[in-house]
Amino acid sequence: MKKVAFYTLGCKLNYSETSTISRLFEEKGHKKVDFTDTPDIFIINTCSVTENADKKCHKIVREARSISPDAYVAIIGCYAQLKPKEIAEIPGVDAVLGAAEKFRLVELLDGFVRQPQAQVFASDIEKANRFNTSYSLHDRTRTFLKVQDGCDYSCTFCTIPLARGNSRSDSIANIVKTAEEIATTEVREIVLTGVNTGDFGLQEGKRVERFVDLIKALDQVEGIDRFRISSIEPNLLTDEIIAFVSQSQRFVPHFHIPLQSGSNKVLKLMKRRYLRELYHDRVNTIKSRMPHCCIGVDVIVGFPGETDEDFLETYQFLNELNISYLHVFTYSERENTPAASMSGKVPAHVRAERSKMLHILSDKKRRKFYEENLEREATVLFENDVEEGMMHGFTENYIRVVAKYDPVLVNELRKVKLLQIQAKGLVEVEDAVSEVHLH
Numbered sequence: 001m002k003k004v005a006f007y008t009l010g011c012k013l014n015y016s017e018t019s020t021i022s023r024l025f026e027e028k029g030h031k032k033v034d035f036t037d038t039p040d041i042f043i044i045n046t047c048s049v050t051e052n053a054d055k056k057c058h059k060i061v062r063e064a065r066s067i068s069p070d071a072y073v074a075i076i077g078c079y080a081q082l083k084p085k086e087i088a089e090i091p092g093v094d095a096v097l098g099a100a101e102k103f104r105l106v107e108l109l110d111g112f113v114r115q116p117q118a119q120v121f122a123s124d125i126e127k128a129n130r131f132n133t134s135y136s137l138h139d140r141t142r143t144f145l146k147v148q149d150g151c152d153y154s155c156t157f158c159t160i161p162l163a164r165g166n167s168r169s170d171s172i173a174n175i176v177k178t179a180e181e182i183a184t185t186e187v188r189e190i191v192l193t194g195v196n197t198g199d200f201g202l203q204e205g206k207r208v209e210r211f212v213d214l215i216k217a218l219d220q221v222e223g224i225d226r227f228r229i230s231s232i233e234p235n236l237l238t239d240e241i242i243a244f245v246s247q248s249q250r251f252v253p254h255f256h257i258p259l260q261s262g263s264n265k266v267l268k269l270m271k272r273r274y275l276r277e278l279y280h281d282r283v284n285t286i287k288s289r290m291p292h293c294c295i296g297v298d299v300i301v302g303f304p305g306e307t308d309e310d311f312l313e314t315y316q317f318l319n320e321l322n323i324s325y326l327h328v329f330t331y332s333e334r335e336n337t338p339a340a341s342m343s344g345k346v347p348a349h350v351r352a353e354r355s356k357m358l359h360i361l362s363d364k365k366r367r368k369f370y371e372e373n374l375e376r377e378a379t380v381l382f383e384n385d386v387e388e389g390m391m392h393g394f395t396e397n398y399i400r401v402v403a404k405y406d407p408v409l410v411n412e413l414r415k416v417k418l419l420q421i422q423a424k425g426l427v428e429v430e431d432a433v434s435e436v437h438l439h
Ligand code: SF4
Pocket: 151, 152, 153, 154, 155, 158, 159, 160, 161, 195, 196, 233
């Protein structure tokens, strides 16, 4: 039996995959331990989107080596797929596994015996065509369940298709089975994740199922109180999906929809598959059916060719749109992407100013959304964290609430009244909370 520790960089998908790989180790009799608990094996799951991915990778390997100088260090994940040779040369790395190999790590690295040279198992990305079911179980409250992987789009700024391969999905039957399995644990909420979640349904290159049918099937799973869709492209968010979510008992009124830019000129340069008018229409359709639905938006600032006018167009568009918060990304060049060689580079300080403006706008939007919900009743799923005697949770429409810590409430759904916004911007709830039995 060996002690194995995991370190994950990047997105929810990486977290769900690390979690699944850690269970593969446990099935083989190994013991999962903390990073600092002198492990025999370190598995580092990397991300290519992370700023300075290479520096981060070096740093974590150094840390691992200083904790356990003789441990086996394996690097997996998107960055490992993109730069296997460079990573293999990092001092202290014993193995690098690409997208097609990472789930076979326990068998490939037979015995985890260190060799004089790092071992590299990274096939071309075309070989990453299998779907591996993954879900995270990092806390009891909610789990990230991967339903789709890879992407067939070619947004000009993005390396994900190079790192994760073509779009492919699990089957509805298998996802329902996995959700039923998760329902036997204490998990209350499942977040459906994917690289391009709305593109769900491709198996071996053929479109065989639809995302809307997946959510209809999951809505019937007993024992899971809430389902959340992590993110969905606006062009794939159909009226049918919106209509279904609006009447569902289990799918919560919360959408996270990447916009990336409010300028049609920039959207075209990015090769996104919609224009701002479509985005506007999606938001209006959602809000007309679910006035209290939370809508989160991804936006990139400083894309090559984004002039001051283009940025202001984005700012105005978002300012007038009925949305609840923004996730702001500052554009940075990625090797092997068309955008990296486009003209019209935006100076770093301008990118930073634009990011700051949108962060302020996001705070304003969130506050307004929270204010619109005050005095309403909502259902909160309480989490297992205590901070200065207080605990936190999210409502169905993703409002972060704060309440006096009560261990009985951990991982429980409670109906509460939203009272007021406190100094840190969270919403206080009434002390007396009534139990909810949804199903
Ligand atoms: S939709 Fe575009 S941004 Fe998203 S993963 Fe695919 S290529 Fe990347």
